[in-house]
Amino acid sequence: MDQPTKKKPSRIQQKNRKRILEAALDVFSQHGYRGATLDQIAEAAGLSKPNILYYFSGKEEIHVTLLNRLMETWLDPLAEMDPDGDPLEELLAYVRRKLQMSRDFPRESRLFANEILQGAPRMAPHLQSGLKPLFDEKCTLIRMWMDQGRLAPVDPGHLIVSIWATTQHYADFDAQLGVLMPPGAPGAESFLDTLYTRLLSPLAQGTA
């Protein structure tokens, strides 16, 4: 799809594009799209502003490139949920992967959060085409597990969304958590384990 125009990115091109994206991730995730400036990105990347515009056609292209890359990484943990595994184990493993991802890639998480907060102006299509199908697929899978009595019944959509909410919160609201809790919020893993174990254990208890 882009062979005719761009044959092969030279070594130096690859290196500099990577440096720019790395710097841009820092800046965008910290200040949001409109709050970030090309000068900031340029300085963080150790390049001049016009030089950056030699590698990317503009601010927006940098941002969109980051968002595209992010999408794959972001969907991964959900995609890994195995239909043939033990339901509760699969769900809990997913929660752990997602939490770990928030820990390992807080900048990516904030970039994403920022974009969604502003109404996903540059991401709506990707949500439709990338996230939605996977979301629906996993909802169906979870519903099946529940119908088989292998998980306590709850709305699968809200379940997944709640997992996103709780896990990403640790990255996105770090500034708040830093004030309220010691450092890094230890114990999040075991809390979430307990939360979702009690929610989903098929040995149904008293219903409220």
Added chain:
Amino acid sequence: MDQPTKKKPSRIQQKNRKRILEAALDVFSQHGYRGATLDQIAEAAGLSKPNILYYFSGKEEIHVTLLNRLMETWLDPLAEMDPDGDPLEELLAYVRRKLQMSRDFPRESRLFANEILQGAPRMAPHLQSGLKPLFDEKCTLIRMWMDQGRLAPVDPGHLIVSIWATTQHYADFDAQLGVLMPPGAPGAESFLDTLYTRLLSPLAQGTA
């Protein structure tokens, strides 16, 4: 503290300050602090830019004013949690109030989220002085309930944080939810009810 300088805000002052804050809430919550412009706020308020600067000393003062007002409203639902009530009922009522608040004041929720995402540059002191004490107080209360066996034991801090995460998510990530779920995400209330009922019911079930 400000009697010597400002005696009494005239009727027109009150009206226009309110209009400006209302407009600014729209704009700030949609674009973030740096993404919002005085011109946008001015247009939304139906006033000229210099006129706005007649009522507020600058962009930052408007933002800070909004943040201050927000703080009170935001803490309210948590403050209402009654030490003398039934523990589980109090917690669930809190969850419902918080969710309702996200529904009723999505702009405020986004304003807050934006500020925290950027590292709370204009809010850190308020978190320390306003939120932290209340948070600690309620953590102590919840821990007491748990020690009395009236709630299943979990970390109170993570519990409260998870309530924030799940409820605010419905306002802050609306753009994402709109793609994934029908409209307005019906059933959030009952999902969260189930989630926290199963987590906190003192009739402890199997421990993971």
Added chain:
DNA sequence: CCGCTTTTTTACCATTTGGTAAAGTCACGA
């Protein structure tokens, strides 16, 4: 070492943005 392409720098620009000065205009009590 040469010539050609790729990369980088220098010097600019137009627009946007937060903010100001100062000249009105309005409201209202004397």
Added chain:
DNA sequence: TCGTGACTTTACCAAATGGTAAAAAAGCGG
């Protein structure tokens, strides 16, 4: 109705920002 203080508008700015043109400097195959 007239003056005085509260409010608004008009006309500006300086700085910041996204972006461009074109010259200079590196790379690099031959």
